[in-house]
Amino acid sequence: MYSKSGKVKGATLSKPLIFILIGAILVLLPFIIPPYWVVLLFFYFVRLTLAQSWNIAGGYCNLISLGQGAFAGIGAYTTFLLYFSGVPVEGALVAGGVIAACFAALLSKPLFRLKGVYFTIGTLALGEILKLVVIRVPYLGGSWGLHITSLPPYYSSQYLYYLSLIFSVVALVVIWKITRSSIGWALKCIRNDEDASELVGINTYKYKVYAFMLQAFFTALMGGLLALYTLHIEPYTIFSLSLSIEALTITYIGGRGTFLGPFIGAAIMVMLSHYLATYYTLHLVIVGAILLAIILFYPEGVVGGLYKRFRFKGL
Amino acid sequence: MLADAIISGILFGGIYALIASGFSIALSFTRILNLAHGEIMIFAAYFCYFLFKSLGIDPFISLLIILPIFFLVGFVFYNGLSRYSRRANLESVLLLFIAISTILQNLGLLFWLSTQRSITLSYLVNPIIILGINISPIYLVGGLVGFAIIFGLHFFLTKTKSGLAIRAIPQDAELAATTGINYFLMGRIAFGLAFLCAGLAGAMVAVMFTFNPTSGLNSLLIALSVVVLGGLGSIFGCLVGGLILGVVGSLASYYFGAGVQLLIGYIIFLIVLLIKPKGLFGRYVL
Numbered sequence: 149m150y151s152k153s154g155k156v157k158g159a160t161l162s163k164p165l166i167f168i169l170i171g172a173i174l175v176l177l178p179f180i181i182p183p184y185w186v187v188l189l190f191f192y193f194v195r196l197t198l199a200q201s202w203n204i205a206g207g208y209c210n211l212i213s214l215g216q217g218a219f220a221g222i223g224a225y226t227t228f229l230l231y232f233s234g235v236p237v238e239g240a241l242v243a244g245g246v247i248a249a250c251f252a253a254l255l256s257k258p259l260f261r262l263k264g265v266y267f268t269i270g271t272l273a274l275g276e277i278l279k280l281v282v283i284r285v286p287y288l289g290g291s292w293g294l295h296i297t298s299l300p301p302y303y304s305s306q307y308l309y310y311l312s313l314i315f316s317v318v319a320l321v322v323i324w325k326i327t328r329s330s331i332g333w334a335l336k337c338i339r340n341d342e343d344a345s346e347l348v349g350i351n352t353y354k355y356k357v358y359a360f361m362l363q364a365f366f367t368a369l370m371g372g373l374l375a376l377y378t379l380h381i382e383p384y385t386i387f388s389l390s391l392s393i394e395a396l397t398i399t400y401i402g403g404r405g406t407f408l409g410p411f412i413g414a415a416i417m418v419m420l421s422h423y424l425a426t427y428y429t430l431h432l433v434i435v436g437a438i439l440l441a442i443i444l445f446y447p448e449g450v451v452g453g454l455y456k457r458f459r460f461k462g463l
Numbered sequence: 464m465l466a467d468a469i470i471s472g473i474l475f476g477g478i479y480a481l482i483a484s485g486f487s488i489a490l491s492f493t494r495i496l497n498l499a500h501g502e503i504m505i506f507a508a509y510f511c512y513f514l515f516k517s518l519g520i521d522p523f524i525s526l527l528i529i530l531p532i533f534f535l536v537g538f539v540f541y542n543g544l545s546r547y548s549r550r551a552n553l554e555s556v557l558l559l560f561i562a563i564s565t566i567l568q569n570l571g572l573l574f575w576l577s578t579q580r581s582i583t584l585s586y587l588v589n590p591i592i593i594l595g596i597n598i599s600p601i602y603l604v605g606g607l608v609g610f611a612i613i614f615g616l617h618f619f620l621t622k623t624k625s626g627l628a629i630r631a632i633p634q635d636a637e638l639a640a641t642t643g644i645n646y647f648l649m650g651r652i653a654f655g656l657a658f659l660c661a662g663l664a665g666a667m668v669a670v671m672f673t674f675n676p677t678s679g680l681n682s683l684l685i686a687l688s689v690v691v692l693g694g695l696g697s698i699f700g701c702l703v704g705g706l707i708l709g710v711v712g713s714l715a716s717y718y719f720g721a722g723v724q725l726l727i728g729y730i731i732f733l734i735v736l737l738i739k740p741k742g743l744f745g746r747y748v749l
Contacts, residue, residue: 277733
């Protein structure tokens, strides 16, 4: 039987069916695999979303931000404070995202005065400034940070897994839809030539603010999730550069500006951190070395390189 | 005392200018944003520390060993870098330095752990009192070294032939080449100088403050703020930026208690970025 387009009908699964199947597998997975793997999958989703949200501004557009730590920190602190005052965890996480997005919108006015590389310098200081503020505020726990002592009754690694699954799926669908929409095209135009896109009538400022806010929102969500996993926030680590470096390394391994890239990059990173879990600093040396190698020898990344090879212009 | 605070602010201005000088040279004259500046400084600090601890070499004498080595490293490093940056865009070079700084910082943590280290020099401990003003001799030495390096660089860049040639490159490299300037060599010298200044600043940091492999970021941010305040392409801008940061920070800690210096510094940095992105004495737009 042939359909109008000439494809064999029935021989392949229809698209919604594939998605339902994958969804069912992901939902049932925690009951099948050992708990340690559930935690690894949790980290996979968190890193994937971190990288994908970095990708929307840093990959599709040209806003290479090193301020992920600041957004993640805002998300984590908001989540903890709201949780302490009795707000359910999910609502607290979303509130953290919203506050981080507002913060990004406020900051975009001064930051977008800087072009290209100098934007990166501006974002570099964000985390450091927030850190210096936070360690001086006793309400936020000072340099000790905050920690959750009374756990919610339903707290478990499965619960965290489902939380990360839901938020990641939402983030991925939103980012996928945006990259397909006119906003996505505008962002790609800005990446290729900002002046030219302004000349053809794209409001570059507006689209850059959108991308930056979106990035801040999802990064803050993931920061909150990570803090929920450790049950502890320390200002010196959450505001550091390591989250930004991880996000951009994942994106660069997979391929900057591709939707599939972060999926592969995050898998590689999670495997690396799994096998090198006992050597944390060595792990970071290797991450840096991988980033170096990718930039020097394979700047398109794995997925980007394959696309180029097969002249494929999708995803 | 207010006078104490002002004097120490001025000395800290010299120290900040010293920290920023290498970063400023690399950015102004080779257009390379050296995000690994802090880590390079910290490596110099450890170099100095181990020369002091294991061989007993005085930090000021060990400069004779450290500075040539760092100059050579920068000189050689620029070879590969310029070959790479010719076929890559600015963002890739930036990410290259992020990768390098990650590698260096974590190698440092791997070798030396995150223990805080410092060098205590017995002859620089007792405070000097002049006209009733307390001056810490360590900061006095650091500040004076900072002023000296700024004036030395200014002399080199305005009065010597190769200094003038280095300054010609960022304005128009091709035009400079037509007048017979070997701009590749000049770039190498400039980058070597940048590394030399980073080495000097690192050794001074080792003498003045406690340090560990992760304190490089702090130095980098100080350098950034100073350069943004003072503007690119101007060595005196570097000094003025450092002095503003130092004096304002010192006054802030005098009025609001210790520990707010850097916070005030970064806030000034953001305000200047917003109002005058060229910096106070900048020749080029950031």
